[in-house]
Amino acid sequence: MAHKDYVSRGRANKAPPPKPPLPWLRIVITLALFAGFGYFLWNINGSAKQEKAAHPVQIKEQEPKEALPKPPEEEWEFIEVLPNQTVEVEVPVEEDDGIRWLVQCGSFRQQQQAEEMRAKIAFAGLESQVRPSDGAKGRWYRVLLGPFDRKREAEKSRHAIRRTGITTCQIWQWNLD
Numbered sequence: 001m002a003h004k005d006y007v008s009r010g011r012a013n014k015a016p017p018p019k020p021p022l023p024w025l026r027i028v029i030t031l032a033l034f035a036g037f038g039y040f041l042w043n044i045n046g047s048a049k050q051e052k053a054a055h056p057v058q059i060k061e062q063e064p065k066e067a068l069p070k071p072p073e074e075e076w077e078f079i080e081v082l083p084n085q086t087v088e089v090e091v092p093v094e095e096d097d098g099i100r101w102l103v104q105c106g107s108f109r110q111q112q113q114a115e116e117m118r119a120k121i122a123f124a125g126l127e128s129q130v131r132p133s134d135g136a137k138g139r140w141y142r143v144l145l146g147p148f149d150r151k152r153e154a155e156k157s158r159h160a161i162r163r164t165g166i167t168t169c170q171i172w173q174w175n176l177d
Contacts, residue, residue, distance in 0.1 A: 094150065100174035101154040102146035105166060114141035117166070121145070124164045126157055131176065147174045 105121060105128065108114045114130045121128040121143070128145045145161075148154040151171065158169045 100147040101151050102174045103154050103169050105169040106143045108141045111141045117143045
């Protein structure tokens with residue numbers, strides 16, 4: 001008996017799935033309902049008779065109303081009083097606690113990367129510096145702003161940098177003397 005070559009034979013064509021028949025019964029019922037509704041509307045057209053009033057309504061002539069009196073002129077005192085007043089607010093004087101602050105925006109192995117970060121900070125209008133530091137794991141280049149006498153000033157600088165898209169800045173106590 002000879003062997004058949006099944007590779008060159010090709011695939012068997014699958015029969016397409018049978019199409020569902022049209023729902024003739026639903027179509028006929030829907031058309032009958034529309035036709036019946038149209039016939040109903042045609043028959044009631046004009047059947048509503050308008051009734052005439054038994055006695056006509058008398059329209060009273062409106063008496064002209066008196067014109068509204070002029071509103072009294074408002075007198076606002078605060079308009080003249082406020083520009084002449086000054087408000088004094090007591091601001092507590094912040095005591096200098098002797099702590100200085102710095103903002104560190106990055107620490108890089110390559111000095112070129114640190115200089116790029118420094119340039120981005122310069123576009124924000126702030127002056128920064130790159131300081132090398134030697135540690136147990138080698139040399140790092142830190143991008144720093146400061147020193148600041150108050151933490152509020154450091155926060156202000158960090159927010160200005162954050163508006164430019166640099167979100168890696170942290171505030172530390174100054175420890176670089």
